[in-house]
Amino acid sequence: MTDFLYPHRVASLRERLPEADENNPAIAALIVSDLENCRYLTGFSGSNALVIVTQEQAIFFTDGRYEIQAAKEVPGFERLIQPQGTDLAKASAEEIRKRGIPGAGFEEAHLSVKAFNALRTALDGENGEGKNLPLIGKSGYVESVRALKDADEIARIRLAVALADRCFDYILTVAKTGMTERELAWKMEVFMRESGASHLSFDSIVGSGANSALIHGRPGDRIIGASGEPEFILLDFGAELGGYCSDITRTVVVGGAPTDKQRAQYDAVLKAQVAAIDAVKPGAVGKDIHAVAAKSLEASGYGQYFPHGTGHQLGRVVHDGRALGLIDEVVMRPGMVVTVEPGAYVEGFGGVRIEDVVVVTETGCEILTGSTKELIALP
Ligand code: GLY
Ligand code: MN
Ligand code: MN
Numbered sequence: 582m583t584d585f586l587y588p589h590r591v592a593s594l595r596e597r598l599p600e601a602d603e604n605n606p607a608i609a610a611l612i613v614s615d616l617e618n619c620r621y622l623t624g625f626s627g628s629n630a631l632v633i634v635t636q637e638q639a640i641f642f643t644d645g646r647y648e649i650q651a652a653k654e655v656p657g658f659e660r661l662i663q664p665q666g667t668d669l670a671k672a673s674a675e676e677i678r679k680r681g682i683p684g685a686g687f688e689e690a691h692l693s694v695k696a697f698n699a700l701r702t703a704l705d706g707e708n709g710e711g712k713n714l715p716l717i718g719k720s721g722y723v724e725s726v727r728a729l730k731d732a733d734e735i736a737r738i739r740l741a742v743a744l745a746d747r748c749f750d751y752i753l754t755v756a757k758t759g760m761t762e763r764e765l766a767w768k769m770e771v772f773m774r775e776s777g778a779s780h781l782s783f784d785s786i787v788g789s790g791a792n793s794a795l796i797h798g799r800p801g802d803r804i805i806g807a808s809g810e811p812e813f814i815l816l817d818f819g820a821e822l823g824g825y826c827s828d829i830t831r832t833v834v835v836g837g838a839p840t841d842k843q844r845a846q847y848d849a850v851l852k853a854q855v856a857a858i859d860a861v862k863p864g865a866v867g868k869d870i871h872a873v874a875a876k877s878l879e880a881s882g883y884g885q886y887f888p889h890g891t892g893h894q895l896g897r898v899v900h901d902g903r904a905l906g907l908i909d910e911v912v913m914r915p916g917m918v919v920t921v922e923p924g925a926y927v928e929g930f931g932g933v934r935i936e937d938v939v940v941v942t943e944t945g946c947e948i949l950t951g952s953t954k955e956l957i958a959l960p
Contacts, residue, residue: 585657586624608686615691631669674703689718741827758806766800782819794932811837830936849881867909
């Protein structure tokens with residue numbers, strides 16, 4: 582039989598299945614309903630899927646629209662093609678009962694109450710024969726496998742990050758006073774798509790002047806440089822290339838040399854970012870790395886202007902799991918890829934964020950982002 586496209590992903594998930602403690606009973610099977618998790622395990626690129634993994638079985642459900650595609654993309658799994666419109670959760674429960682699998686875990690963070698009810702009812706069976714089969718909410722099984730990127734994934738992330746770096750170089754040649762934020766965002770999008778991106782990692786953030794203090798501001802009709810004074814442009818963008826995302830933020834000044842106030846704000850964020858990157862190493866806990874950035878900004882007088890976490894995991898999706906937030910207990914391990922992106926946002930004046938992608942190594946971390954972090958002044 583043909584093996585899985587990603588045998589080590591399935592194997593790693595299987596290793597985790599028996600894990601249990603007193604509050605967390607072991608499970609014989611995991612019902613994977615999150616589409617991104619299904620894609621990660623199987624290689625499927627379609628829009629409707631569900632997977633069951635046990636120690637011996639690996640079952641893939643999709644609907645008739647994807648029969649040919651799944652035959653090509655999902656080797657190794659037993660493929661059960663359902664009529665379009667079938668509730669795949671329900672179909673999976675019927676399969677579990679029919680096969681005598683003694684209960685299952687489901688992804689509690691990803692299954693709607695409606696789908697859970699359908700799952701439970703189908704597992705019970707028409708005559709209640711499956712009523713005693715446990716159905717247990719579980720979290721983080723596939724995500725904990727996804728968190729550790731293999732060499733191929735890291736190589737793909739490198740390429741996506743390099744594309745974002747090239748886009749920043751391009752921005753430096755086109756961004757100028759007089760264009761709108763929206764025009765600049767469109768040029769960035771065209772550049773990234775023409776450079777091979779299948780799509781953007783997320784809608785680009787381009788905030789100029791006071792808008793740069795909007796942490797997730799949308800590019801609008803504001804004319805860059807409209808204040809007539811030097812002003813910040815905060816640029817946060819990324820591209821998906823080869824199935825993996827990049828995510829970079831750089832802040833530049835347009836319309837003249839940076840003022841002392843702008844430089845002080847920029848230097849404070851840069852210092853915090855460098856300190857946080859230094860703290861990323863195996864064994865470090867996410868919230869402690871965040872504290873390094875927060876304390877650095879506090880010491881520089883900008884503590885009150887930093888209201889978000891320091892970073893997240895990055896992979897097939899831009900937010901590929903929690904990482905460096907205020908309360909994150911995530912422990913850094915070699916192969917994890919995270920962003921480091923502190924910022925300081927002063928309402929009515931402007932914001933600065935600096936964001937790099939780093940990969941955790943055996944001894945620390947490697948910065949994948951290559952763009953300069955010097956404060957650049959554009960015309
Ligand atoms: N703008 C999304 C992020 O940097 O996380
Ligand atoms: Mn970003
Ligand atoms: Mn980010």
